[in-house]
Amino acid sequence: MEITRRYFPMEWEERWRKEKERRRKVMEEGGEKFEEEDRKLKYIVAYNSSRMGLKDTEETRRDSKGKQEEDDSETTVEDQVKIYCRHSYPTEILQTLDDLRQSSHLTDLTLSTEDGLHFQAHSLVMAAVSSTIKQMVQNSDEDRESALTIVMGPEVSRSGLAAMLEFAYTGDMPSLSEDSLAQIQTAAQSLGVLRVLELCRKEEEKENKKGAGGGEEKKKKEKIRKIFAAEQMKITLESMKQLWAERVGCDVELEAEGRRFHAHRVILAASSDYFRGMFMSGMRESQQQCVTLLMLGATELDALLQCSYTGNLTLAWDCIFELACTALQFQFHYALSLCLDFLQKEMDTDNCLDVISFAEAYEMGELHELAEDFVLMHFHEVAATPKFQDLSAEKLLDFLQHDGLSVPSELAAFRAAVTWVQADPLERMSQARELMSGVRFPLMTFREFREVRAINLQMECSGGDEVDLYKSALKQFGFGHSDSEIRRRVRRPREALVLVGGDQLHPDVGPRLPSRQLWFVNLLYSGTGMVKDMEWRKLGEMPDHARFRHGVGVLEDKLYVVGGCHFYAKTDTMKSVYRYTPVSDTWERLADMNEHRSNFTVVVRGHILYAIGGDKDISANLDSVEMYCPDTDSWRFVCPLDQALSGHAATVWGGEIFISGGFNCHYQCLVSMFVYHPENGTNYLSDMNHDRAQHCMENFRGLFYVAGGVCNLRKFYTDQLACEIYNPLNDSWNTFTPLPIPHVGAASAILEEKLYILGGYCQEDYSESRLVHRYDPAFQRWENMGRMPGPTSDLRACLLHLPDHLRK
Incomplete structure (x- = not known):
């Protein structure tokens, strides 16, 4: 199978050469087998063309984003190896198995009632829930030529048996009620379905407590039932994995590179369109006990089988491309989605060009777009890598001409082009x-343009070419387009930086004005020299009251706005909660917190929101913490802090909540840093170098950047300009470039891997900071990004995916 490619870095050329050599050896050693394997692949592609192909793969991946795919990747770091988990996999694979059952595909078990009603099922799925069927499958493993048939006793009814099948494939039994309890219990006892027996026992205990309940109560019960069903399907999949490990019911062996792997046909068919076509198309492999796969490596097959039974993949950069190729070729959609997730989330400056090559070779449009955008965003760092020298002139020109190219100044783009030319001047000078x-x-300053002349004098080229090149640059510099909108670089971040609420002084220096407004950054501009700017757009307004000193969190692309103050009196602190859905541009009221809170933090840990500490009113702060569960729309208290705290900052890393600084109960600024656990409480870490409150803390690549706020440097509060970085791996602090101006009570966010500090005020004279500053870790400096659009103090920021119609 030849692949059309536009360019490949050297590393990929070498990989491709080795792959072609391996295929040539296979042809020499067994040409007929190779041709047969190739025939099978073409046959299966034709057989399942409506579902196969890269376009369908990417559509499937996009569709699954609504099922928490954005949160489906948990990583465990050890020597650059990461485990990617698809948490929705138990539900997805069992749904696919149920679809196969409904159409009687690959069913090898018949369950019959005494009155002659037959139910088709998969022995693997039923053995995962039934001890009786598991024992029968174990006993019949020596003879797998015929399907199993079980005739139930007269005590087992149709409805009871149907409930067992429904539980096995969905984890749910909506038919379980007081009226059906006895029939379901009898069927569960006959088949040894212990989990259903436990459900029946709980149902019996609830009989005397049942009430009609209102509409909201029924909705909560429905949500709880869905959560329970998901947990049951997870247990069922784990049982299926255990049956696989014990080789119970395995009905096929796959051979790759001389190694044999046992498996269940139905699992292979449910997780791979290739094997679905093979086992359901009437091909001879559907009857064979052992299937030889000449185009599949043993290591890749092992990983894909593990993924088929668990929804997990162990990934690293030294194997990701081979595994992704194999998952694509053999249509393991779930494994491929995890590979693509890895490529998107683990991409860095050293491998982003490889990702582009891979995406181009296999025509992966979405991945290609993301990788190219990554290069544009990190162009200066990518230009310093060895692989940058392997770019084609055409590709490099595409990057240089792109409006979205992000560089500190245009001089960086010029230097990158010169570096590329000087890597092979004899071949590349003609393309300069x-x-x-x-x-x-035209975006260069006079000082920057002097370097253009100096570098051109050093380039090894003929005198005529040198003069022409310089004159061309000089012509652009001196007679560039006068329209600044056309001349400057314009970048549109994929995620929008959103500002929520806050307050500001009246334009006439009158009373303060709390805000209901939401603003977002739509475009980033790079002008002459180091000049930067931002295009702000109004997103809308919050319902109900204006609010400041509130909390915000983003979960599943929805914005949660929690608590805060709507004015300045003692009774103006709120506990109300709202949720904004960008896709529909709608707000909904959620359950209130238990406490009124302002000047507190909200963090998202897993699928839960936590509201931590804060001020109950203008004179007392809190040590309480409460968690919100979106599935049940409810708040409950968890382990409190070991002291009252407000004006602190918090972030989540590695599943743990880290909290820095803030005011204690005497409203003194703290130097503390600690890990807070909702069940176990507080564990203190190394103190910050400087005390601070009303500050910002953001997690970027596993380092916590702390900036702004106030401190107790003198008798009265004063501005804290010092900035520091915390490394959680070695529990240590280091300083970084101080802020150019005070930012007390500012908002913060990490946008495109740069730290933004937005607004705030100066403690010395209470003047407002209407500026946005951005810290670039690569250059270790702060940049002025322009002015705030509206509210400036005690506001909050977050990143949201906004639909295109809100950004155009």
């Missing part, structure tokens, strides 16, 4: 003039 057409010389 064309490359320089992508550099926007």
Whole structure:
């Protein structure tokens, strides 16, 4: 199978050469087998064309994003190896198995009632819930030529048996009620379904407590039932994995590179369109006990089988491309989605060009777009890597000409082009003039343009070419387009930085004005030299009251706005909660917190929101913490802090909540840093170098950047300009570049891997900071990004995926 490619870095050329050599050896050793394998692949593609192909793969992946795919990747770091988990996999694979059952595909078990009603099922699924069927499958493993048939006794009814099948494939039994309890219990006892017997016992205990309940109560029960069903399907999948490990009911062996792997046909068919076509198309492999796969490596097959039974993949950069290729070729959709997730989330400056090559080779449009955008965003760092020198002139020019190219100044784009040319001057000097057409010389300052002349004098080229190249740059620099909107670089971040609420001084220096407004950053501009700016757009307004000193959290692309103050009196602290859904541009009121809170933090840990500490009113702060469960729309208290705290900052890393600084019960600024656990409480870590409150803390690549706020440097509060970084791996602090101006009570966010500090005020004279500053870790400096659009103090920021119609 030849692949159309536009360019490949050297590493990928070598990999492709080795793959072709391996295929040639296979042809020499068994040409007929190879041709047969190739025939099978083409046959299966034709057989399942409506579901196969890369387009369908990416559509499937996009569709699954609504099922928490954005949160489906948990990583465990050890020597660059990461475990990617698809948490929705138990539900998805069992749904697919149920679809196969409904159409009687690959069913090898018949359950019959005494009155002659037959139910088709898969022995693997039923053995995962029934001890009776598991024992029968174990006993019949020596003879797998015929399907199993079980005739139930007269005590087992149709409805009871149907409930067992429904539980096995869905984890749910909506038919379980006081009227059906006895029939279901009898069927569960006959088949040894212990989990259903436990459900029946709980149902009996609830009989005397049942009430009609209102509409809201029924909705809560329905949500709880869905959560329970998901847990049951997880247990069922784990049981199926155990049966696989014990080789119970395995009905096929796969051979790859001389190694044999046992498996269940139905699991292979449910997780791979390739094997579904093989086992359901009437091909001879559907009857064979052992299937030889000449185009599949043993290591890749082992990983894909593990994923089929668990929904997990162990991934690293030294194996990701081979595994993704194999998952694509053999149509393991779930494994492929995890591979693509890894490529997107673990991409860095050293491998992003490899990802582009891979995406181009296999025509993965979405991945290609993301990888190219990553290069545009990190162009300066990517240009310093060895693989940058392997780019084609055409590709480099595409990057240089792109409006979204993000560089500190246009001089960086020029330097990158020069570096590429000087890597092979004899071959590339002829392309220099064309490359320089992508550099926007009018965006350079006079000081920067002096370097252009100096570098051109050093380039090894003929005198005529040198003069022409310089004159071309000079012409652009001196006679560039006068329209600044056309000349500057314009970048549109994939995620929108959203500002929520806050307050500000009246324009006439009158009373303060709390805000209901939401603003977002739509575009980032790079102008002449280091000049930066942002395009702000109004997203809308919060319902109910204006609010400041509130909390915000983002979960499943929805914005939660919690608590805060709507004015400045003692009774103006709120406990109300609202949720904003960008796709529908709608708000909904949720359950109130138990406490009134302001000047507190909200963090998202897993699928739960936590409201931590804060001020109950203007004179007392809190040590309480409460958690919100979106599935049940309810708040409950968890382990409190070991002291009252407000004005602190918090972030989540590695599943743990880290909290820094803040005011204690005497409203003194703290130096503390600690891990808070909702069940176990507080564990203190190394103190910060500086005390602070009303500050910002953001997690970027496993380092916590702390900036702004106030401190107790003198008798009265004063501005804290010092900034520091915490490393949780070695529990240590280091300083980084101080803020250029005070930012007390500011908002913060990490956008495109840069730290934004937005607004706030100066403690010395209470003047407002209407500026946005951005810290670039690569250059270790703060940049002025322009002015705030509205509210400036005690506001909150977050990142949201906004639909296109809100951004155009």
